[in-house]
Amino acid sequence: MVLAAVAVLVVAVSLFGGNDSSPDDPSRPPQAAPVSGSAPAAGNPADGPAPTAAEGRHLPRSAPVRLLIPKISVDAPFTQLAIGPTGQLQPPPAANTNLVGWYADGASPGETGTSIIAGHVDTATSAAVFARLGELRKGDVFHVDRADGSRASFTVDSAETFAKDDFPSQRVYGDTAQAQVRLITCAGDYDHSVKDYTDNLVVFAHLT
Template identity: 65%
Template sequence: MAADPSSPPSAQPAAGEPNPGRGGRLTLWGVAIVLLAMSVFGGHHGPDDARPTSRTAGASAAAPADPGRSDDTALPRSTPTRLLIPKIGVDAPFTTLTLADTGQLQPPPAADTNLVGWYPGGVSPGEKGTAIIAGHVDTVTSAAVFVNLDQLRSGDRFSVERVDGRTANFVVDSADTFAKDDFPSERVYADASRPEVRLITCAGDYDHSVRDYTDNLVVFAHLV
């Protein structure tokens, strides 16, 4: 996947900056996490389990809860082990994400380009509520696990394998790109009345002055 046409031309990236030759985006870690802390710390975690549309402008609302789905069809809490997104060739293990002292979500290790992160302070994928899964779109060396996340559309399917042996299957409701300086934390991180997942990575142009991407891509999905 070539760099975005809108990306500024660059001869050679500075040390520590992404390689613009493929992917054109690095990390999502400018996302404000205040509302995340407010919403996902609310009673979903337990001590027994380790608990950034097609890129068009504008934000479409996530799909409403399915009236035919009962809360008791949610899965119990269990650590995710692998993310599978057949449409874009993702087959990746999980690591856990942590919060920095600033309250911002820390990225998965950049050395492993085929790795996704899960925020264990919130719900696990398949559990009632909003689970957060994030991954790099590229690194200083190559494209990474979520380089093609922008290809997902409403109705696409993906799954999360879990340590309890169950597989949580999800369908995409919508996907949107948001400016990092105007990120809708309440919409993205708010608790949900059904099992939902947010897949998050970077998008937009790479700002060399701050060494970060301008936007975040968020895929909204629910358990089926």
């Protein structure tokens, strides 16, 4: 079930950015054609081999409550993200610039698997929660406070930018035997004709 849910997450990468009146222009799920070319290549993480056993440290499932990234002064609450009735991932509300979204049908941060956390880089009116996400580097640490009272700490492995028309879906969304997190936002140039950014920034991190 988790693998199937994570496979749908390829729709997320075009949702989080924009500085026109309609900053969020969702793309279709991977089995359909992208809208306006804004979605990444439609790879299916479920096509790869599933992990057979958990590796390394991991925590039981618990919903995230707050994201703390000291280096870039992020202290933001979470909202749950879900696939809407049209098959599109619903983004965090753009009216709240200090809000991150967690794909609730995937792994929770700290749980074995790939947990997806996404946020806007900007909105129609101002910079948003992930405006400085590109400053993170290998070895930086961030934290997720969880509903069970625990704090999951993550160490950044890399921060990489990918063109949306050449997005490595399997690498970003594919399941893992470790407890890992992906922080995702928009990057690159803003194309006013399609109201979308050209790239996505993905921060890869693991539970420590």
